[in-house]
Amino acid sequence: MLNVDKQCDTFLYRQVIDLITENMESGTLLPGDRLPSLRKMSRTAGVSIPTVRQAYVELERRRRVESRPQSGFYVRHLAANELVLPTRTTAARPAHLHCRSLMERVYDGINNPDLVPLGIANPSMAKSAAxxxxxxxxxxxxxxxxxxxxxxxxxxxxxxxxxxxxxxxxxxxxxxxxxxxxxxxxxxxxxxxxxxxxxxxxxxxxxxxxxxxxxxxxxxxxxxxxxxxxxxxxxxxxxxxxxxxxxxxxxxxxxxxxxxxxxxxxxxxxxxxxxxxxxxxxxxxxxxxxxxxxxxxxxxxxxxxxxxxxxxxxxxxxxxxxxxxxxxxxxxxxxxxxxxxxxxxxxxxxxxxxxxxxxxxxxxxxxxxxxxRHLKSLRPVLKRNSERMQALVAEHFPSETRTSRPAGGSVLWLELPKMVDAEKLFDAAMAAGISIAPGHIFSPCACYLNFIRLSFGHPWTEKTEEAIKWLGQQVAKLAA
Ligand SMILES: Cc1ncc(COP(=O)(O)O)c(C=O)c1O
CATH class of the missing domain: 3.40.640.10 (Type I PLP-dependent aspartate aminotransferase-like (Major domain))
Known part of the structure; x- marks a missing residue:
């Protein structure tokens, strides 16, 4: 099951990370399971012990595993909705932008004042300094x-x-x-x-x-x-x-x-x-x-x-x-x-x-x-909006949805179930009067196809809540 390809131009430790993550995603490695020891993994994967250690330490930094003193590395229990960013199987290469036309459509949504504005990062609107x-x-x-x-x-x-x-x-x-x-x-x-x-x-x-x-x-x-x-x-x-x-x-x-x-x-x-x-x-x-x-x-x-x-x-x-x-x-x-x-x-x-x-x-x-003085009053409003949005997403989106834990600013990053196409969701949301930002535009290679960014940097209203609930229902439909 565990083999790295030494001819491939992906670093060996990253291939070890990919092997472990694949096993976590397939359910072979479950929360609480102990990872193979450094020595054992080094033998089975055919790489050095320092390479395996580097992979395990990186997985720990990404909060996928935890080290227990004198015992080894264990798969972490994820908190509900805890975001884990995808690892790549190939090393990133310099690239030109791939999704210009989608970006233009996102800006059409941002510039349309009739839409519920979940697509634009504009925290100064949450509490106006006018x-x-x-x-x-x-x-x-x-x-x-x-x-x-x-x-x-x-x-x-x-x-x-x-x-x-x-x-x-x-x-x-x-x-x-x-x-x-x-x-x-x-x-x-x-x-x-x-x-x-x-x-x-x-x-x-x-x-x-x-x-x-x-x-x-x-x-x-x-x-x-x-x-x-x-x-x-x-x-x-x-x-x-x-x-x-x-x-x-x-x-x-x-x-x-x-x-x-x-x-x-x-x-x-x-x-x-x-x-x-x-x-x-x-x-x-x-x-x-x-x-x-x-x-x-x-x-x-x-x-x-x-x-x-x-x-x-x-x-x-x-x-x-x-x-x-x-x-x-x-x-x-x-x-x-x-x-x-x-x-x-x-x-x-x-x-x-x-x-x-x-x-x-x-x-x-x-x-x-x-x-x-304005900053002092703006920050708690943004914090409250962020908490409200996270709570609504947890309540109304499918349980596989994962979210970021922003420490400030005005946006929440969501990973939706794998089969949900964020561009389709974007089109449906625009037709329903809601602007969102599909994940594609946050990478030059248009990855993050099942991710979206939602903004909480605007005054919180009933319309905001309805829009989040509606999005949750649509995601559930697209995931079905
Ligand atoms: C990370 C980041 N940098 C820069 C900008 C651009 O800022 P401004 O609106 O002041 O041009 C934005 C606006 O969304 C942003 O999110």
Whole structure:
């Protein structure tokens, strides 16, 4: 039963992982069963003991098995609905985007205000900052009416850059110079400026899998290739696989959501952040760090962006006010360190500068303390929405459905029973007045065919509940 193929280009330890997982999925290995000892597995599979150990340790990190002192490794009992991401049987290769037309249809759903909005990640809507932002805008107009209608400078309004620098100091104790920050048209332009300053057409970009579809579209539109790096449902990107990918493919840049990534809603642990800095240095790879959800942890401390842990010269950090305050303002930023002149040149060439009135308004919003007060009230609403959504999914979806456990942000990632085609579900949902995001668009190779992402970043209403129940019934029908 247990044989690895030494000619195959998949790493041996990963083949061992696949063998064990296949046995778990077929029911040969059940929760509570002991895995074969390292020695025995090494003999039967024809690989070394360290290779088997590496596979077992990785399975433990993925929470599929647990080690018991002096006893060995055992198959873990999964909690109800606990998400386990699929392992791949073949190593990921750099790829172009496969599902452009589906992505366009998803955006049609997102942009249609008549649909129940479960397809868009827009947490700032869950508890609107409209009143306080309007007051801030009025104050700005009273103070600087003429000026606010003109062009902002290329790098952006100094008082806003200073407030962003102060926010990093205040929340994570990081020292950022306002002159290292460039204000952008939302997080998406921040990602564009950052990526295009460190990579060119034809370059290979490492992304987490699953990953934010906007990154994949950006990589594709710049003529670059994405290579997927496995993630763990609790801890984000797997650094072991990242290093192996560095050895195998000429990766130029990593583009990772290190904090509360979309769609998993989990963050890279502190010790992994430090390891990531070292890996980037060892292999001379740049990092475009997407930190747009950084302020939206449900509980506890905001994690430190990787840039501030070292390797500043090769890391660019992107932020945005879209997720926390006002997506329509289209204000984001890049913390670019030494690359700021290059970023400024690109900003000038691509869009000159960003909306001045919005920048002045946000500077006032932050300086008045209203931003922090707003975050304080937004986070518990998102947490509550997340709990409600998870409870409804557990109640109304087939029992094989598994869900992520987001630690913040506004989206839930669902694995549906294998035979459910998420695209069919998407079409049926759109016809029934509900927008969702099918799993296909979160991978360049259109995997995750039986996954969907649901958003809880909007005010919770009866319609939200009905939509989730309806989706559960449809999934049950498609699975039958
Ligand atoms: C992970 C991630 N990064 C970046 C963005 C883009 O942010 P913005 O709306 O500020 O352009 C989004 C928006 O959905 C996102 O989810």
């Amino acid at each position: 009143k306080t932002l309007h007051r801030a805008m009025k104050r700005v107009m009273a103070r600087a009416e003429e000026r606010s209608l003109g062009y902002a400078s290329t790098l952006g309004e100094p008082s806003l850059r200073r407030q962003i620098a102060y926010h990093y100091l205040d929340t994570v104790g990081a020292q950022v110079e306002p002159d290292e920050i460039c204000i952008t048209n939302g997080g998406q332009e921040a990602l564009l400026l950052a990526l295009s300053s460190v990579a060119s057409a034809g370059d290979v970009i490492a992304v987490e899998t699953p990953t934010y579809h906007g990154m994949l579209e950006l990589i594709d539109s710049l003529g670059m290739l994405a290579v997927e790096i496995e993630t763990c449902p609790e801890e984000g990107v797997t650094l072991e696989q990242l290093e192996r990918t560095f050895k195998k493919h000429p990766v130029k840049v990593c583009m990772f959501s290190t904090t509360l990534g979309n769609p998993l809603g989990v963050s890279l642990p502190d010790e992994e952040r430090t390891r990531l800095v070292k890996l980037l240095e060892d292999y001379d790879v740049a990092l475009v760090e997407d930190d747009v959800y950084g302020d939206l942890r449900f509980d506890g401390q905001r994690p430190m962006p990787v840039q501030f842990l070292g390797g500043k010269a090769r890391i660019l950090t992107c932020g945005s006010f879209s997720k926390t305050a006002a997506s329509g303002y289209r204000i984001g930023w890049v913390v670019a360190g030494e690359r700021i002149d290059e970023i400024a040149r690109r900003k000038r060439a691509f869009s000159c500068s960003s909306g001045y009135l919005q920048q002045l308004t946000l500077a006032d919003f932050l300086a008045s303390g209203d931003y922090n």
